[in-house]
Amino acid sequence: MIELNSCRKNVLLQKIRPMRILTFLLFLLLFIFASAQQKTPKNIIIFIADGGGYNQMMCTDFYLYGDYPKSPMASFPVQLAMSTYNGSLQSQGATCYDSKKFWTGFSYGIAGFTESAASATAMGTGFKTHNSMIGMNLDGNPVTNIMEIAHAKGKKTGVVTSVPFCHATPAGFSTHSKSRNGFSEITFQMLNSGTLDVVGGSGHPYFDNDGNAVQVPFTKYIDTTSWVNLKSGSGNIKWYYTENRNNIKLLANQKNAPEKLFMLAPVSGNLAEARTGTSLVPFDIPVKQSIPTLAEMSLAALNTLSTGPDGFILMVEGGSVDWADHDNCLPRMIEEYSWFYNTVDSVQQWLKEKGLLEETLIIVTNDHECGYLWGPGCEGSTFVTPKNNGKGKIPEYKYYSTNHSNTLVPFFAKGPSSDIFYSLADETDSVRGSYLTNSEIAIAVKMLWGTTSEIILSSLTENEISLMVTLPCPDAKIQWIMNGRRVDGANSAQFSANLSGYSTKVVFHCEVICGDTKYMTKPYEINP
Numbered sequence: 467m468i469e470l471n472s473c474r475k476n477v478l479l480q481k482i483r484p485m486r487i488l489t490f491l492l493f494l495l496l497f498i499f500a501s502a503q504q505k506t507p508k509n510i511i512i513f514i515a516d517g518g519g520y521n522q523m524m525c526t527d528f529y530l531y532g533d534y535p536k537s538p539m540a541s542f543p544v545q546l547a548m549s550t551y552n553g554s555l556q557s558q559g560a561t562c563y564d565s566k567k568f569w570t571g572f573s574y575g576i577a578g579f580t581e582s583a584a585s586a587t588a589m590g591t592g593f594k595t596h597n598s599m600i601g602m603n604l605d606g607n608p609v610t611n612i613m614e615i616a617h618a619k620g621k622k623t624g625v626v627t628s629v630p631f632c633h634a635t636p637a638g639f640s641t642h643s644k645s646r647n648g649f650s651e652i653t654f655q656m657l658n659s660g661t662l663d664v665v666g667g668s669g670h671p672y673f674d675n676d677g678n679a680v681q682v683p684f685t686k687y688i689d690t691t692s693w694v695n696l697k698s699g700s701g702n703i704k705w706y707y708t709e710n711r712n713n714i715k716l717l718a719n720q721k722n723a724p725e726k727l728f729m730l731a732p733v734s735g736n737l738a739e740a741r742t743g744t745s746l747v748p749f750d751i752p753v754k755q756s757i758p759t760l761a762e763m764s765l766a767a768l769n770t771l772s773t774g775p776d777g778f779i780l781m782v783e784g785g786s787v788d789w790a791d792h793d794n795c796l797p798r799m800i801e802e803y804s805w806f807y808n809t810v811d812s813v814q815q816w817l818k819e820k821g822l823l824e825e826t827l828i829i830v831t832n833d834h835e836c837g838y839l840w841g842p843g844c845e846g847s848t849f850v851t852p853k854n855n856g857k858g859k860i861p862e863y864k865y866y867s868t869n870h871s872n873t874l875v876p877f878f879a880k881g882p883s884s885d886i887f888y889s890l891a892d893e894t895d896s897v898r899g900s901y902l903t904n905s906e907i908a909i910a911v912k913m914l915w916g917t918t919s920e921i922i923l924s925s926l927t928e929n930e931i932s933l934m935v936t937l938p939c940p941d942a943k944i945q946w947i948m949n950g951r952r953v954d955g956a957n958s959a960q961f962s963a964n965l966s967g968y969s970t971k972v973v974f975h976c977e978v979i980c981g982d983t984k985y986m987t988k989p990y991e992i993n994p
């Protein structure tokens with residue numbers, strides 16, 4: 467935007483007499499400064515309908531409104547597409563997303579694809595990685611996520627989902643693990659690292675998929691130690707814990723919002739999609755009343771996140787769109803997408819009421835498509851979209867897979883600096899138009915919040931400090947420096963040091979080299 471202004475400046479300057487140039491320049495600088503100030507988003511909200519896409523939205527809109535596009539995002543000023551391929555495909559030199567191959571061979575779209583962990587890592591850190599990796603790059607080293615960056619900048623951070631709170635998408639935005647199935651490790655980090663101020667989702671150990679209480683705990687998502695620490699407040703962080711729907715509803719507007727909020731919906735697998743019964747049409751089988759909705763948890767999250775003076779970042783995942791697509795269950799997919807739409811609407815309404823909408827950048831997208839959902843009759847270069855049967859009627863559709871696809875997904879943005887995504891969407895698809903790739907979400911956040919290379923505290927105990935450095939490029943060469951001395955072997959983004967031998971101030975630097983550019987971080991100081 468500043469470049470654009472300076473282009474205009476050159477044209478204008480020719481028309482202005484030299485004696486006025488200084489005054490003009492001063493005003494211009496003030497103008498640029500003011501507009502830049504105005505355009506930096508104080509808050510960022512990223513909505514992700516996991517496993518959704520163009521045709522999922524088309525089916526949902528046909529059913530809900532009898533027309534497409536009609537969703538809350540239809541009016542967003544920035545409408546682009548996004549590619550979602552993972553880093554493995556990229557590093558093997560295979561086609562990442564090839565527009566021509568996609569639209570000329572129907573089976574190309576399901577030949578290779580990302581899953582949620584790799585895509586969340588890309589969106590949350592700016593680095594594409596292997597499937598199943600959480601917050602780690604292709605070499606298996608942890609890379610800083612935008613929640614950690616926000617936290618280091620004094621902003622509040624949160625993740626809310628309709629699936630288990632520690633599932634791949636929230637995990638990829640906030641933790642680091644070699645596997646998305648390392649739930650104990652992921653949950654431990656979410657509860658104790660201090661990065662997050664709000665966590666919300668399902669995965670309650672004492673309820674089943676219908677929201678009925680069970681005697682024997684299901685400890686897949688939260689192990690006994692973490693459960694005891696969370697409930698008793700004996701962990702690193704004292705969480706305000708709630709599983710009560712009415713309480714969660716009240717929290718949306720409650721004064722004195724909890725500092726650290728953990729909302730665990732009283733249900734196991736997900737908020738609604740995994741409930742018993744076969745749905746023939748959306749909403750035919752009721753959801754237990756004690757289970758909060760994604761919208762209710764999101765508003766409670768906002769009330770806590772908006773208490774800080776420096777703004778916040780929130781990731782909201784409609785995670786069960788993916789689960790319904792895997793099941794090829796269109797009625798429940800439509801349910802999930804409509805609850806997702808409802809959440810996007812409710813959040814904007816809440817922000818408007820609190821006067822925060824204008825300073826919030828809102829992004830709505832998907833981590834990947836799932837189910838390869840189209841209309842019947844697709845083959846070769848013939849692509850048929852779902853057919854509208856009118857409002858309240860299931861459209862004509864066909865799932866061509868029970869897994870993910872390499873389809874481009876829709877990308878919507880609004881709010882301050884949302885036009886940054888036009889400059890990042892530098893590739894063109896013959897059908898969807900300009901598109902960016904998923905890792906550019908984190909890259910945009912880093913650009914907007916001014917982080918190139920910076921040291922961030924990961925954890926601190928009495929004797930040990932763990933630091934991370936943010937990287938401006940994926941293949942950066944890293945060298946940690948402690949009290950002016952280059953530490954042998956300290957060449958990854960994460961660095962731990964034993965402080966027990968130190969009695970005075972310890973100063974850390976990190977040198978990061980990307981190609982020909984050398985970055986030296988600002989010092990990070992600690993008094994043991």
Ligand SMILES: [Zn+2]
Nearest residue numbers: 517788792836
């Ligand atoms: Zn999936």
